[in-house]
Amino acid sequence: MSVTPGNSPLQATGELPVVPRRRMSPPMKGVIWAAIGFLLLNSIVSGIDPDVLHSYVNQVSVVFGWMGAMVGWLFGVGGWDALVKPAFGFPLKWKETVGWRRYFEYSTDHKVIGIQYMVSSGLGFLIAGIAAMMMRLQLMSDHMWLFQYSKGYLTTVGVHGTIMMFSVGTVFMVGGLGNYLIPMMVGSNSSAFSRLSGISVWMVPAGIMTVAFSPLLGDWTTGWRGYQPLASQDGDGIIFYYLGVFILLLSSLIVALNLVATIVFKRAPGLTWNRLPMYAWGMLAVSFLNIIWIPEIMMTFILALLAKIVPLPLFTAVGSPMVYLQMFWLFGHPEVYIVVVPALALWMEILPVLSKKTLFARQWGVIGLVFVMLLSGMVWAHHLFPTQGNSTILPISFFTEMISIPTGFAFMVAIGTIWKSKFTLNTPSLLVLMSMFNFLIGGLTGVFLADPMVNMQLHDTFFVVGHFHYTIIGGMVFSSFAAMYYYLPKFSGRTFNDKWGQFGAYWIFIAFNATFFQFFIVGLRGMNRWVPVYPHYLMWQNFEISICAFLLGFGFLYNIGYIIWAWVKGPAAEENPWKAKTLEWYAPSPAVGTNFETEPQVVNGFYDYSDGAGEAVVFQS
Amino acid sequence: MGDFWGFGIIWVVLSVIADWIASIVGRHFYVFTASVQAQEGQAAASFLLMTVVPIFVFVVMMLFYALFRFRRRKGDTGSSTSQVKFNKAYVGLWVTLSLVVNLFLFVHPTASAMQVYWQEGQAYNKSSNELIVDVTAQQWGWSFSYPQYGIQESVDSNGNDVLYLPVDRPVKFVLNSYGDGDGLSEQIDVIHSFWIPAFGMKTDVIPGETRYEYITPTVISDTQQNGMMRVQCAEVCGPGHPYMESNLHVVSQSNFASWVQQQLKLQSGS
Amino acid sequence: MAASSNQSNDVLYPMQTPLSRADLFKLKGGLTLFLIGLAVPILLLLEMRYVVAGGYVAPQVTQWPAIAATVAMLLSGLFTVAGSKSAKKANRPGIVRSYNWAILFALIAIILIGIPAFNGVLDPVSHYGETFIPTMGTIDVYLFFTWIGMLATRSRVKRLGNKIENYWGVYATNIVLWFMFVCWVVTWVQLYYL
Known part of the structure; x- marks a missing residue:
């Protein structure tokens, strides 16, 4: 893609930004x-x-x-x-350069930063995906063959989970799409703390590399949760786990500060809270969760690091092993909502546009997002049903079941919007429907896990693994792909061929369900987590799951490849191909340089598609 | 209104069919149950399955409606004719129903099943028939002792730790982590999880704490016959975690008595 | 500290653009969020101390550096307040003078807080010691970064001279330092007396 010098944010200084002398x-x-x-x-x-x-x-x-x-x-x-x-x-x-070099240096342009976040996060997705493929290869057989020792396998599990959670789940839709879209969505030319944001993005590749190379220091076997006291006696690789996650979280924390400040303080005139786009609401909810819980887990990881290197006896038998577990899940459960709330918000963003129907019960969608945020701090201990004493099980179980209500509001709004609409069936809308289907299964299997008696059987089995992959891949990753297809014209000024896009969507949908639905079954048959070897009677099902998993891996590769191809070589797109009313579509496509030459004024809600609704935005010259 | 009734009728019909299937599938949800507690969990899971299936059918049907019934026809470029922004009845019903269903599920089976389990534990403790098995978890293996019979560590003919249980007799597992707990050694052991898949119950073993698990086995079987009849560590505990399992035999009361005698003989001989 | 990036062209210089009311509001809001985030680890540490060590206070813990550090931080805070007052009058030499003293006292406070944590009196393997040392260490790290911020503010005021259009950086440094003071006093009272 090309950048004309006149579009650079530095243009108005009077000097044309030039590519500086070779440096x-x-x-x-x-x-x-x-x-x-x-x-x-x-x-x-x-x-x-x-x-x-x-x-x-x-x-x-x-x-x-x-x-x-x-x-x-x-x-x-x-x-x-x-x-x-x-x-x-x-x-x-320092001079900001133009052209592709912009993406390989410090920048204060939120769109450049957003793409840097997305690419770094995508890199993490590939690395962690390769780790997942290695795990599935090993699991094709019931004895060790790919890895020599089980600790190699367990380290792979940890690297996969850690990178996926902290550099993809937490980052792609918040640091990536959020940074790119939110300033445009609220009608601003920059994010609130753009200089800080410019440096935070570079923490992501550093964090990914730290975790990916942790086996250099020694194998660590705890998985992505780093449970104590095991972590204290584990190999030294766990040190890089703490440090890598620390820097990734610091990046997400800065993103959260920046996004909240942008949404609260940089809204265009007329953009009241009643008119704020749904994705912005989602980002606001997520960012508040981040601001509260990320410092909490960062401190916990520092304590755990000290417990490892000093060593402090904090979390061992003479201390209190449960303390780490509680502190981890205090963050850990909000974390899964940090991952999935952007996806729910995105459904509500895309569906009214593609069905050309007014967003149904908007205020209930917002209430849902906000209550998920509020309740998510009260459910952590359901990760510890077999671990904790009996007395605390029921209150936690109560809140766990209750949190499905505000989550359900996203479905209520989505369904109400679809009903009697003229639903444009294309790749992004199809992916949103698929994401709803997957997240529905993820949510309903959560009902089983929220029940303590059933949980005692399902805990730590592949049923749980299936459950959270349905919510995270099924919910968040599918929605991310929907967003990539939906916003491709905005990112690149180019579009995709819907036939090939839908082909990719069906591919990952079928492979995903074939893989992870079987996780439920194999878990119920007695397959437990964190094992490279398992009883022989589970072997054929695992073999078959692995085949489906490879298909899924190639499906993701196909989609990523196709998006990249369309980005570079796809047919030219219209300015506003979906006829959306939200502010980001008033900015030029591809969005390069200044978002809005004149300040936009919001005069109507964005999601009203009735005939007399009128434009949502006017520009005063 | 046509869509409304059409959708409603299809939903009811499909839900009835799906619930009928769920009632059959639900009976095998736990795949293999060999204890009273597993049967209770199985009943709870089956109830949950029957409850969530109509919800599943409702949402999925709506997705298919979007794909087929409400799909934009070729050449149609206008906005939707229906632009409803709010519907009190729909939202009210949705919110009320989700609240009622969740509260209901919390009372039954969540609270009720836990209640039953805790009461079983209390009843077992009062019963004179209760078998006490001390379980010690250690990286990476289980050891079992039977204080009522003076068996310090039960082993099979190969010298591996093994768990023998008599059928239809309440068992109380006393779960401890290896170590003397004198507070001097920094790292005694790590968290493990005591799980027998066929018994439908797992309890974590925390260093420095004692946990209890109550089970009544109901089926005579063993690890060779059914892979779910095994003692398995379910919480990752280091490189040896995948190998941290023991064989389990549930035998008749008389076979158990003779096994006890044999263990005692073995113990005094060695 | 955070700086403005409004529609102006010079996005990369702090303190060189006049701030509108909206900009100032944004900066204050952002700083508040940042401080809320910073307070979370302190709360976690205070909570963990009761979980791990209960209300026990080791009798051998060194008292005087904590009291002295409180005084040093208070003095440092008073000088940053004086700095803010000078900033209101755009009295740049006054800011630099106040900050010289503030920086000195903050450095003394950093060293003093480090003493009881690292002088070896407390056993890091005891329950009180293992919470005391990380907590004091965290405060010290916070304070160290605040100190760097103070150095930066002073240096900026000195170097930019009459090109300065707003003194938000000076006010923000003052706010952060007082936030640190509150964190420290809470930690000190809690670790030594409660």
Whole structure:
């Protein structure tokens, strides 16, 4: 895609932004600075360590070395020139470039940042996806064959889960789509804290790499939850798990601050709370969850890290092993709503547009999103039904069952909108319907898990694995693909061939259900989690699941490949191909440079498609 | 109105059919049940299945309606003729129903099934017939002792730890993590989970705490006959986790008595 | 600290653009959210102390540095307030003078808070020690980053000189420092006396 210099946000300074004289590409500089930072701090800590028997890279030194590397990376990639030096009042020598190079350097343009988030997150999806394929390969047989030792398999499980949760689930629809769309949706030309946002995106690739390379330090077997006291006696790779997740969460925290401030303080005139787009409501709910729970889990991970490297006895038998579990799930359950609330919001965003019908019961959709947010802090302990004492089971079970009510409002609104509409069947709308189907199964199987007696059988089995893959892949990933197809004209000015898009949608839908529906069955037959080997009677079903899983993997590859192809080479799209009324479609497509040359004024709701509704937005010149 | 009644009739018919199927499938939800507790869980799960199936049918039918009935015809570019923004009856019914269904499910089977389980535990504790099995979890294996019979660690002929239970007799598992619990050693052991798939119940074993599980086995079987009859660690506990399982034999009361004698002989001989 | 990025062209310089009321509102709101986020770990640590160690306070814990650190932080805070007052009058040398002292006292506070945590009196393997050290350490890390922020503010005021159009950075630094003071006092009272 091409960028005309006149569209750059820096244009108005009077000097045309030029590609500066050849300089080292910022990521390269970041890598070099990171290496220097690591060596420096690792050597210092290693040098002053009084224990003479330690190796050069040891538990403590690697933590400090990693911090050095992270600071080096963030500074090298642009933080030093564009953030730190101006903060100290030094003159700014940084110039934003144009063209594809923009995506490989520090930027303050929320659209560039959004795409950087999406690409980094997509990279995480691929890495974690490869880990998943390796797991399924191993599970084709009931004895060890792909991995030599079970700890290799368990590390793969951990890497898969960690990267998927913290760099895809939490990031793609919030850091990626949120950063890209929210400022446009509220009629602003920039996000609230664009300079901060520009640096936070570079934490994502660093975090993914940290987790992906954690096996270098040693295998860790806890899975993505890092349960204590196992984590304290696990291999040193767990250190990189804590650090990698820490930096990924820091990135998400900055995104949350930025999005809340943007939505609250940067709305265009006339964009009242009653008119705020549904996706913005979703982002607001998610970001509040992030602001409360991400610092909580970051602190927990620091404590767990200290428990590992000092070592502190916090979470061992002489301390209180349950404390870590409680603290983890206090964050852990809001986390799954952080993943899925954007998907629910996206349904309500896309469906009225593609069915050309007024969004049904809008206020109930908003109430649903907000109550999911409020209740999600009260349900954590259902992850611990077999773990905790009996006395706390019932209240938690109560709230767990109750949270299905506000979640159900999203279905109520979606169904009410579809009813008697003129439903345009194309790739994004099909993917939304599929996402609703999948999330429905994920939600209804959750009813079984919320029941403590049934939970005692299903806990820690593949039934649970099936359940949360239905909510996360089925809900969030399918919705993400819907969003990618839906917003492709906005991102790139190009569109896709609906036949090939629908083909891809059916492919992943069928492969996904063939894979994960069997997870329920194999779990009920006695397949437990975190095992590379299992009783022989489960082997044929696992073999068959693996085949379906590979089909699903290729299906995702096909869709990603097709989206990339359409992005670069697809047929040119109209300015507003879906005839949507929301503000982002008033910005140019492809959205490059300034969003709105003149400030938009919102005069109507965005989701009213009745004949006399009139335009939602006017521009005063 | 036509769509409304059409949808309603199809929904009722499909729900009845689906619930009929669910009532059959639900009976096999736990695949294999070999204890009173598993049967209770099975009943609860079957009830839940019958409850959620009509909801499932409702939403999925609506998705198919979107795909076929409400699909935009070729060449039609206008907005939908219906632009309803709110419908008190629909929203009111939806909110009320979801509240009622959830509250109802909380009372039954959630609270009722837990109540039954806890009462069983209390009844077992009062019963003179109760068999006490001390279970110790350790990285990575289970050991079982029978304090009422003086069996310190039950083993099979190969010397592997094994769990023998008499059929139709209440059992209380006393679950502890390995270690003397003197508070001196920093890392005694990690969290495990004591699970016998066929018994429909699992309880985590927490270092430094004692947990109890109450079971009455109802079927004579063993690990060789049915893979779900096995003691399995269900909570990841390190590299040996996949191998942390033991064989289980549920035998008749008389066979159990002779097994006890044999264990005692083995114990005094060694 | 956060800086403005309104419709102006110079998106990359802080303190060089005049702030509208809306901008100021946004910055204050953002800072509030940020501080709410920062308060969460402190709450978690205070809660965990009761879970792990109950109300026990180790008798050997070193008292004087905590009291001295409170005084140092208070002095530092008073000087940042003086800085904010100078900023209202656009008295730049006054800001720099106040910040010199504020930075000095904040540094003293950082060192003083570090003493009881790391002087080896408390056993990190005891229940009180294992919560005391991370909590004090967290406060210290917070304070260290605040200190860097103070250095940046001072340096910015000094270097940008009469190009400065708004003094939000100075006000924000003052707010953050007082937030840290409250966090510290709560932590101190809780760890030493409750």
